Amino acid sequence: MKHSNKLSDQSQEATTNVLVQTKQDHLLPWAADYIRTPKGDLLDFYDHPYLIEIYDDQSKEMIIKKAAQIGISTYAINKSMWFADTHQVSIIYTFPTASDVADFSKARITPVIQASPYLRNRVSGGIELKEIGKSFIYFRGAWSERQAISVDSDFNIHDEIDFSKPDIIDMYRERMSHSKYALFLALSTPSIPEYGIDYLFQRSDKHEWFITCPQCGEKQILKYPDSIRGNTKEARYACIKCSATITDDARRNGKWVLTGDKDWGTRGYHISQLMAPWISATEILRKEERSRIRPTKNLTGVRDFYNFVLGEAYGGENVPLNRDTMLACIQNKYGWEINGRSTAMGVDQGDQLHVVIYQKEKESEKPRLIHAGIYDSFDVLPDLMDKYGVSICLIDALPNKHSARRFTLRYPAKAWLVYYNDNQKEFVNWKKDTEKREYRVIVNKIESFDNMAQKHKDLNVILPHLDSELDQYIRQMTNWAKDKEEDSRGVVKFVYKKLGADHFANASNYAILGVDKLSTGSLAKHQSEALSKESKPITAGILSTKF
């Protein structure tokens, strides 16, 4: 740990208390004995008093929502090493990407092993696999299925879960189904509300660090801005009740208190930098100011301050479509329709097909939602094309590319395959690939979703009266957010973040692209451009007979 110091009296005591049991059964005494900082010092619990209970925690399911640089990643490494050393097990340890695995291995794991004479003799292996005694730790990226491995696991650790792919995390969970241990530890700086670590924390017993005011005895959680008085020149932590100064010792003598529901069966901890005795109130205010006024690579905006300093999720402007906006688009005189004319259809495919159909309203010219349905088979699509008089249909090219393609081939220039490409400069690109006999639309996902959200905010979309079907539709329409991401060249851009089932949002996005296409009236033009005179009859022949 960075702020090295010897074990304090307090943690010596805590260590002794658990030492009466078998040392091997507990992480805390094991770590105190065998783990050293890169400088060779003992673990510092004096400045990290909040870590003592966490090290000693034996909950099977643990969620840690954390600020940056407060000792939790080191804790996770130590816990994995301890568990591997003292049991005969397999551990899966993930980071968002494969390059994160390599970086973390070099910067964090190797130094821990090197600094410990005990581990140096016990651990072998490379970046992706460490062997400790008879145990294995697999380090993997949690973004691509290709990196996934199919070994059974006794303990899954997911670092930076907010930047990992939820599907992959779920897939790894299945790897523990045969384990008698089945330990789960997820840790991350949060990103947006109700996503990733914040979602998991909300469904835990939510432990918060309570400190006691030295003056009035009020027990409280240190919060920004309520618990800080002063300015960026000089500030102090202050009691929310009596304004007395909260000393660093008072911050050290905090206590973890459950604020959530223990029936979730999951232990949750929230750690902010306000709990870190080595970080002053002045420093916190300066970080906040920097994030707003003079952004750095580590604090590029207010959201980063919330995420990395306070360990809090930050929604702000990043959830473009909310329920209120959707409800405002409802016009009660309208309902669902069983047929239509000159409509635009969007199809999201996955295990099921989610189909959304818009028809332009005569007077207002606004697209009106007339159908939102869920289907099990591609076979229903031609029927829907007929019944609703579909003029243009956009369908997900993936994952069932063959079925989608076979469908679009029946309706050349009417049914288009959609691909998302976020590196594309234009927000939408309509292409007729004569060679592959494919009509495709390449879409910048976040920009097209922005476009769709804006149409709703401007009330340029009409929704039918509220019923359970529309309610389900609205839930899915609001299950996404925008998140800032820095690419390998350091360029910060917004990316799409799924918050839950978002099939109807995708289908609607497609349908609205179709509505736009119909409005610009350029469809006919594209059609004539699409196929050269020579290829036209040949291709048409192939299309109608072979596919």
Ligand SMILES: [Zn+2]
């Ligand atoms: Zn007080």
